[in-house]
Amino acid sequence: DADVTQTPRNRITKTGKRIMLECSQTKGHDRMYWYRQDPGLGLRLIYYSFDVKDINKGEISDGYSVSRQAQAKFSLSLESAIPNQTALYFCATSDLQPGAHNEQFFGPGTRLTVL
Amino acid sequence: GNSVTQMEGPVTLSEEAFLTINCTYTATGYPSLFWYVQYPGEGLQLLLKATKADDKGSNKGFEATYRKETTSFHLEKGSVQVSDSAVYFCALSTYNTDKLIFGTGTRLQVFP
Numbered sequence: 001d002a003d004v005t006q007t008p009r010n011r012i013t014k015t016g017k018r019i020m021l022e023c024s025q026t027k028g029h030d031r032m033y034w035y036r037q038d039p040g041l042g043l044r045l046i047y048y049s050f051d052v053k054d055i056n057k058g059e060i061s062d063g064y065s066v067s068r069q070a071q072a073k074f075s076l077s078l079e080s081a082i083p084n085q086t087a088l089y090f091c092a093t094s095d096l097q098p099g100a101h102n103e104q105f106f107g108p109g110t111r112l113t114v115l
Numbered sequence: 116g117n118s119v120t121q122m123e124g125p126v127t128l129s130e131e132a133f134l135t136i137n138c139t140y141t142a143t144g145y146p147s148l149f150w151y152v153q154y155p156g157e158g159l160q161l162l163l164k165a166t167k168a169d170d171k172g173s174n175k176g177f178e179a180t181y182r183k184e185t186t187s188f189h190l191e192k193g194s195v196q197v198s199d200s201a202v203y204f205c206a207l208s209t210y211n212t213d214k215l216i217f218g219t220g221t222r223l224q225v226f227p
Contacts, residue, residue, distance in 0.1 A: 004158075033214075042204065042219040043159075058214075090158055102147065102208035104215055106158035 003027045004107040006091050012113045019078040021110050023091030031095070032074040033104065034058075034066060037088040046089075049074055081114040088112075117142045121205050121218035128195055128225050136190040136221045138179075138205035146207040148172075148181055148188040149215070153202045162190075162203070195225045 004025045013019055023032065030051050035043040045058030047066040055066060063085060067075045078085055088111050092104040122137040140146065147166045151159040163172030168183035177192045188205060205218040 040219060042217045045214060048214065092159075102215060103149065103161060103164060106151075106160070108158045 004091060004093055004105055006089075006107040006110050008110060009108065010111045012115065013081055014115050015082055017081050017114075019081050019112065021076045021089055021091075021112070023074045023076070023107055025072050025091075025093045025105075025107075027093050027095075027105060028071075029093035029095050029105070030071065031093060032068065033092040033094070034064075034074070034076045035090045035092065036060065037090060037109075043090065046076065078112075078114075081112075083114045086112060086114045117146070117207060117209060117216045119205050119207055119216055119218035121203075121221050124202075124220075124222040126221060126223045128223070130197055130225055130227050131194045132225075134190070134192040134195045134199075134223065136203055136205075136223070138188045138190065138218060140186050140188065140205075140207050142186075142207055142209055144209040146209045148179070149206040149208075150177070150179055150188070150190050151204040151206060151217075153204065153220070155201070159204060195223070197225045197227055199223060200225045 007022045033048040034046040037043050044060050049055050049068045052068050065077045088109050090109050091107040094104045118141045120139050149164045150162040152162045153159045163174040165172040165181035171180045179188050179190045202220045202222045204220045206215045208215050
């Protein structure tokens, strides 16, 4: 079984709709991240969380919100989707322990298309 | 601020050719350096890493050496295979940021 799972894997929606992308992990890591991937731009950090009570904005948080429901679950919401949020979204986790050097483990991604 | 610069792709090679993908970085403090690989339709996987100067990371025939004097972490492989076709990302993290900073990625295409 995969250590980091994302649902759905693909989603097509319309402008103005509310969308939730979910991420679950079985690695026991405290830290979780949401990234967005666009062609030619690499990965850009949307939000990250170091534990259930800690949520931080990344470089492109506008238009997004997150919820850390438990150590193992971290959801990303688009309150009112717009076409330029069409992208590939990745969840990742990392270990808090010293020596982990912030190595991150990625889910398989969710391809979101906003029409 | 911290940043990573990678050579633009795509890099197109014939099977068994030598591969170099350049990566340079700017960082405050002492970064850890990573190469991630993304195969078609998949998420990113860690390929190799180096956590201090002069360390060499290696995996699956790929190597990269952490060069502090040139602030570089170039990825090399002596003989590529068609199955190495993927997008490769260089990344860094520093102790005081707790985040990964990615380059824009380099697409490698290997033809038989």
